[in-house]
Amino acid sequence: xxxxxxxxxxxxxxxxxxxxxxxxxxxxxxxxxxxxxxxxxxxxxxxxxxxxxxxxxxxxxxxxxxxxxxxxxxxxxxxxxxxxxxxxxxxxxxxxxxxxxxxxxxxxxxxxxxxx
Amino acid sequence: xxxxxxxxxxxxxxxxxxxxxxxxxxxxxxxxxxxxxxxxxxxxxxxxxxxxxxxxxxxxxxxxxxxxxxxxxxxxxxxxxxxxxxxxxxxxxxxxxxxxxxxxxxxxxxx
Numbered sequence: 001x002x003x004x005x006x007x008x009x010x011x012x013x014x015x016x017x018x019x020x021x022x023x024x025x026x027x028x029x030x031x032x033x034x035x036x037x038x039x040x041x042x043x044x045x046x047x048x049x050x051x052x053x054x055x056x057x058x059x060x061x062x063x064x065x066x067x068x069x070x071x072x073x074x075x076x077x078x079x080x081x082x083x084x085x086x087x088x089x090x091x092x093x094x095x096x097x098x099x100x101x102x103x104x105x106x107x108x109x110x111x112x113x114x115x116x
Numbered sequence: 117x118x119x120x121x122x123x124x125x126x127x128x129x130x131x132x133x134x135x136x137x138x139x140x141x142x143x144x145x146x147x148x149x150x151x152x153x154x155x156x157x158x159x160x161x162x163x164x165x166x167x168x169x170x171x172x173x174x175x176x177x178x179x180x181x182x183x184x185x186x187x188x189x190x191x192x193x194x195x196x197x198x199x200x201x202x203x204x205x206x207x208x209x210x211x212x213x214x215x216x217x218x219x220x221x222x223x224x225x226x227x
């Protein structure tokens with residue numbers, strides 16, 4: 001069964017550094033998402049992406065964050081200058097045709113980002 | 117209700133017992149309710165997506181109901197097995213046009 005893959009599984013970075021988290025969504029999916037879970041807290045929505053542009057973003061997704069689909073397969077999340085509070089598990093997800101709200105999300109295994 | 121709330125937070129049941137848990141969500145501007153099963157060290161896996169009031173969905177021993185007027189959904193597991201042990205997440209899609217997740221119910225099925 002096709003799956004969403006994320007790399008790396010764990011990233012350690014120093015405060016102020018840029019990080020890029022990478023995702024390969026399921027190939028025929030149209031909607032792409034990033035979520036994060038800070039340890040002990042709820043899974044939080046960051047951004048959704050459709051038709052090569054951001055369709056929705058949360059208040060967490062400020063100017064330090066950006067997303068890109070540089071080619072036909074990858075979907076990346078960049079954090080320009082990491083802060084300690086960016087430490088979290090970041091999940092990429094994709095969903096197929098139809099309205100984004102009634103298609104189930106397919107999640108990757110996540111990238112654990114640790115900012116020191 | 118402004119947030120998505122799930123109860124109980126955690127639950128231990130014996131193998132063979134049936135169990136259920138609750139998800140409460142904002143009933144206004146409701147579009148859809150998602151249930152996911154999340155096993156340790158794996159990614160969340162979709163169980164159900166429900167949109168209509170009164171919807172009931174079933175997948176093997178797991179079923180879910182939806183009441184959009186009062187803003188709640190129940191997830192039922194019949195005859196729990198150790199492999200059902202996981203965190204069960206619900207998420208509501210509403211006026212914010214994003215999926216808002218609850219904290220999850222952590223189920224442990226004891227052999």
